[in-house]
Amino acid sequence: MGERKEMPRTAIVTGGNSGIGLAAAKALGKKGYKIWIAGRSAEKGATAVARLRPHCPAGVEFLPLDVTLFAGIEQFVRTLKPQLGGRLDALVHSVGVVGNGKRVVSADGLEEGWATQFLGRYLLTEAFTPELSNADDGRVVFVSAQAPKNPRLFEDDPSLEKNFTIMRAIGQNQSACVLYEQMYAAEHPNGPAINGATAGLVKNTGINRSLPGFIRAISKGIFAVFGITVEQSATNVVALASDPALKGVSGYYFSKPQNVQKRQKLAFDEERVASLRRVLAKYATVRSALLTT
Numbered sequence: 338m339g340e341r342k343e344m345p346r347t348a349i350v351t352g353g354n355s356g357i358g359l360a361a362a363k364a365l366g367k368k369g370y371k372i373w374i375a376g377r378s379a380e381k382g383a384t385a386v387a388r389l390r391p392h393c394p395a396g397v398e399f400l401p402l403d404v405t406l407f408a409g410i411e412q413f414v415r416t417l418k419p420q421l422g423g424r425l426d427a428l429v430h431s432v433g434v435v436g437n438g439k440r441v442v443s444a445d446g447l448e449e450g451w452a453t454q455f456l457g458r459y460l461l462t463e464a465f466t467p468e469l470s471n472a473d474d475g476r477v478v479f480v481s482a483q484a485p486k487n488p489r490l491f492e493d494d495p496s497l498e499k500n501f502t503i504m505r506a507i508g509q510n511q512s513a514c515v516l517y518e519q520m521y522a523a524e525h526p527n528g529p530a531i532n533g534a535t536a537g538l539v540k541n542t543g544i545n546r547s548l549p550g551f552i553r554a555i556s557k558g559i560f561a562v563f564g565i566t567v568e569q570s571a572t573n574v575v576a577l578a579s580d581p582a583l584k585g586v587s588g589y590y591f592s593k594p595q596n597v598q599k600r601q602k603l604a605f606d607e608e609r610v611a612s613l614r615r616v617l618a619k620y621a622t623v624r625s626a627l628l629t630t
């Protein structure tokens with residue numbers, strides 16, 4: 338009788354067709370993970386798959402995903418779930434945009450930053466939690482900017498229809514991520530693990546592509562001089578997704594790229610998590626639909 342072939346570990350990397358996500362996908366592929374990368378652009382996806390293929394012996398695929406559209410998230414979940422065979426080892430969220438300072442809203446009324454930096458990540462994490470729970474050591478990683486010291490939500494207006502500014506949007510999106518990480522870690526004491534990792538200032542990614550020309554040129558210069566590489570930025574992300582030494586580490590914020598020791602436990606803030614729960618209640622129907630997809 339032939340030997341039973343062990344299933345490779347599996348990882349989804351949202352935003353994996355570019356920048357930090359692409360570097361993380363490459364590193365996880367080298368570790369033997371079967372990889373699915375996701376983003377809107379099929380062209381960028383195909384280019385990324387061609388670059389990743391030599392490093393991913395267990396396989397790599399691109400799946401289209403637009404997290405600003407509920408139907409896009411649902412289609413992604415519906416397509417991928419059957420391919421996972423009931424188990425997912427790592428879900429890395431590197432999806433994100435920095436807009437041009439103007440409020441951009443999807444056909445579903447979702448502000449782009451809110452959808453990419455938080456809401457889409459939240460819905461996908463919830464959708465794949467059954468599969469992550471079936472893994473021996475399931476991991477969720479949020480790639481983000483610096484975590485705010487006092488996370489705060491605009492409960493009545495999470496999509497910032499009134500008083501949108503880019504700084505308010507960034508502050509709120511990062512706040513929601515930190516509060517969700519606290520909430521999820523508390524709700525899943527035996528895993529899946531969830532952690533947030535700061536990206537740092539990272540050169541040669543697509544993140545600034547929507548900035549107005551002169552600001553883009555200045556920021557490109559600053560990033561080129563002071564920025565770290567995508568591989569450096571992805572170091573903690575990859576460790577959080579895969580390092581057995583970090584098994585059981587959950588609900589932490591990793592504040593220094595390349596230094597996995599530099600971490601703070603996110604203290605559970607009951608009042609603010611309650612505020613997040615009230616915001617999330619607005620999306621309860623979408624969440625339930627994804628869980629039955």
Ligand SMILES: NC(=O)c1ccc[n+]([C@@H]2O[C@H](COP(=O)([O-])OP(=O)(O)OC[C@H]3O[C@@H](n4cnc5c(N)ncnc54)[C@H](OP(=O)(O)O)[C@@H]3O)[C@@H](O)[C@H]2O)c1
Binds near residue numbers: 379453536538544
């Ligand atoms: N670079 C930095 O210095 C820095 C600093 C702090 C935080 N970060 C965070 O790090 C993460 C990765 O950024 P990066 O620098 O690697 O930028 P990047 O190269 O632009 O990567 C962002 C990824 O998100 C995807 N994406 C954007 N909108 C999407 C949508 N609506 N639905 C699905 N996918 C979408 C993009 O693919 P498509 O365009 O094909 O959709 C791309 O793959 C982001 O969350 C960013 O905010 C970066």
